[in-house]
Amino acid sequence: MSTMLEVSGLEHRYGNGPTAHHAVRDLSFTVATGQLACIVGPSGCGKSTLLRCVAGLIEPTGGEVRLHGDLVRGVPDDLAVVFQDYSRSLFPWLTVRQNVEFPLRWTRLSRAQRRERAHEALGWVGLAEAGDKHPWQLSGGMQQRVSIARALARRPALLLMDEPFASVDAQTRFELEDLLRRVQAEHGSTILLVTHDIDESVYLGDRVLVLSRSPTSILADLPVDLPAERDQIDTRESPKFVSLRGEVARLLHGGEPAHGVVDSAGSTDLAAATASETDRSGRAEQKG
Ligand SMILES: Nc1ncnc2c1ncn2[C@@H]1O[C@H](COP(=O)(O)OP(=O)(O)OP(=O)(O)O)[C@@H](O)[C@H]1O
DSSP, X not given: OOEEEEEEEEEEEESSGGGOEEEEEEEEEEEETTOEEEEEOOTTSSHHHHHHHHTTSSOOSEEEEEETTEEOOSOOTTEEEEOSOHHHHSOTTSOHHHHHHGGGGGSSOOHHHHHHHHHHHHHHTTOGGGTTSOGGGSOXXXXXXXXXXXXXXXXXXXXXXXXXXXXXXXXXXXXXXHHHXXXXXXXXXXXXEEESOHHHHHHHOSEEEEEOSSSEEEEEEEEXXXXXXXXXXXXXXXXXXXXXXXXXXXXXXXXXXXXXXXXXXXXXXXXXXHHHHHHHHHHHHHHO
């Protein structure tokens, strides 16, 4: 699988001198084409700073970011971002279709092609019939689906998502998570998604990057060895999911990566971690 995103020795410091704040210390990782990688870390650890560097919105003070091999300097044309706050990212005076078409104005697509792309992307998120409505006529979850459609209509090489489901209720969140996995599988999208939610990172991710406190670095890079087809009830109840969630939570609460299973690249072999966790819980059950 080819590499879509390569972050090498990334460092970012806000300001200079004694008041400087070192937000990101030393981050190196890659995301393969078609992969959905989740980033999880404590509040204020530097997740948004990382995303801003990847999006080319700020210039890192050290290291580099490459998108399909090209050094990121400024916002790449083929990158899209979905933010948490859909109500501020959609234009209320435009219809849903016009919102989705809007960023396509800066492409070489004709008007008819833009309309076609918008219609198609709205179909992907189940909103083909809502094109003539205005955002304020839709529920919060539907508005976030419009934001996702708008990002996908550009066919980005990389989709960045910053806490995309943090502002919707639990049921809608589940629906949006399933929608994202379906869309990603159907269209082979490469996604880097930041979340505060440990369960969400494991449910959504092909892998989970766990970040340390600020100045942040990578504590563990955990492959999520769950079936591609996931289910909000069965997957979340499966021993593997429970074990992975426990591992991420343990790391975030100051634990070391599962010992004996960290490889030289700093990534943790979850198969081994899962086996040892299952073994532990099995022994606990037997004792009980
Ligand atoms: N423009 C800025 N100037 C100075 N310090 C900043 C700036 N932006 C962020 N910081 C600091 O850098 C650190 C990382 O912030 P960042 O917003 O990247 O973290 P985060 O993990 O996204 O936070 P949260 O989980 O609360 O969204 C924090 O200590 C924050 O106060």
